[in-house]
Amino acid sequence: MDAQARSVLYRIFRRIPNRNIENLLRRWNCLSADQLRALDYTRPKWMIVEHVISFCEESRLSLKHITNLEMIYHIETPDQGIWHACQLTEAQDDAVCVELTQFKEQFKAHLHGVIRHISIKMKKHEDEAIWIRIAWGDNFNKPNHLKPTYVVHHLHTSYVFISNLMAKHKIFLFQALVIATKHGSIKDGHLSTKSLTAMRDLLLRRYQQVFPNAHSRILQERNSLPSHPCIGKEHREHEERRHQMACEVFGHGPTPKLETAVYRLETRYRGNSNYTLSEKEEFLRGVVKFSSSSLLESLRHCVTSGMAEGPVTPLLSAITQRGRNYFVITDKGPGVSSQASAQRA
């Protein structure tokens, strides 16, 4: 095993708690049963890693196997690093007919055509997601396996999730995706999170949505505390209305775990009534960043508790409606910049 393979192995194990190592190695299926039994997981991690390396050398495993291990690890624990969403647009007529093998061939063919040294691995996961690992080299250098890019795509959806992509490789990856999926172009989705799961849940609408309807008497089955018959709530109607508004925007029940939302404000200051600010209103530029361990839940709670005034402002509802968490707000549009992407599929 060469130095690079060893480094990759170190990096994988560095992040895993000892108790998860056994499962990972089993799934990897490259070490024999005897070797697995011989590993003592109560030892310090560096000892375990040394053991694994010696077993790998015994079994003559190569970089290929190690990168496979890394990929399995990432598929098991997808919520690390920073993921960015991109959206494919201008689907061609036969985009819906693209098959997995076709996608794989076209994708690899394009990249191998433009970059001499590159290593691409693709895996299809049970939930229909295609995972792609790319180690980039260039015309003179071998692929760098210490900084691979990961791409996740669900065929026939318009979203692609990307992690750890350097600016100089962006154009190559984008071209390959566009060609392989038979679309016209791809653009930045303005959504980045640590959690791939959250990103997918948000964009593929995998959370419990609530739709406005005439008889909005919903959601009272949520755990309201049993109240004494003699106690009447003065603002029950307001409370219910706020709750309904909040759930229409942010969903009901567990929400995708986004952590941040950033708004770049380039709007004018409209003034207090106290001071007669000059007729010409000045810009009050700034950047607002919301952060929380679960942003959508916090925002929903703000609306239900009255900390935020309802109906929910389009700036906040755009997070779920448009599936993004980076916005540039100017005075022109109805609150969300004209940069806002086309309607989601």
Next chain:
Amino acid sequence: MEGRGSAVNTPATSRPVTRRSKSYGRSCVEAPSYFWQTPGHLTVLKIPTSREAAKSQIITNKVDPEHIALLVKNEWKLSYVTPLYRFRHTELKSYSKHLSAFIIAERQQGVAVEVGLEAGFKVTFTSVLGLAETSEDAETVFIQIQSKPVFAAAADAPKVVWRGWLTCVNGDPEYLRALPPDFVSLPLFCTSGPESLTTLVKSWFERAFDCNFGSLALNSTTLNWLAALWTGCHPTCNIRYLKLAWSLPSQPPLDVSYTVNPQDAWELWNSIHPEESTDGRIDIKEVQSFMNGLETHFFRHFKIYLSAGKLVKVSTALGSAQLDGKIKIGNSDYITTLLTMLTECALLKMLT
């Protein structure tokens, strides 16, 4: 005994004013009366409703630049301390020795032998001359603790493991003049380093000078003042950004950080408090109007009431201040304004 009243918004006269320090063997405790009487005077502090605008000072004209470098760029945790009994600026060397011995003794008490235990502690007390503004202010004292690991080579430079300083800048002159003769007031204590050492230093001071320490948390009024004062400095010194951070009590808690373009922030401030205004004093109403303006602008976009949460941090290139009593000094030119405000907070906290 001179009595002194106060004309203050808060009903200070309706509460007894207490001094935290213990009695010194003399019973200066009268029968339960409305005010504690110290040997001498009643003191009541006013909470200011207006202040001078922040003035830039090339502080390095007054203070040794090396000393300034010690204060800038670290994050300091704030405490207040009651006046020190018989503290002398001339005895700093002896204090260094005593504190050093105290720390070593405390560390050795009942502690099993640890690998890597730092046996050698060197304490240095330095007088930082020039920070004091008025004739009533005592000179700042800077304390540094260095340590040398037991097994280090002789040539290894000792590492600074803890720093702290006591200061009084523009302290209330009436209060300072009213102090009994043997007392020195350096109410603001800033520390940086492991909490265990801070506690040791505090206990030594408490024993040696019969004083009391307490934690100094800032309040949102102070943070609002700093936001306005710092923004007002923009023409003379680029503040680079005005960053305000709120924490809203939702479940889970929501943090909102609003970074305002410095020029735009200054324009807003200038419209409320024009630069050419007559006496250079800023009224608290102007500060409130400024913060209100920012919160309103925020509300217009997000419909979220920032007043439902609390302002926890204000920062600009000139420095930062946090609600839990931590500060950072970014630019020494405005250090006097910041320290004046903090000295005031320390005195107020101590006396109420």
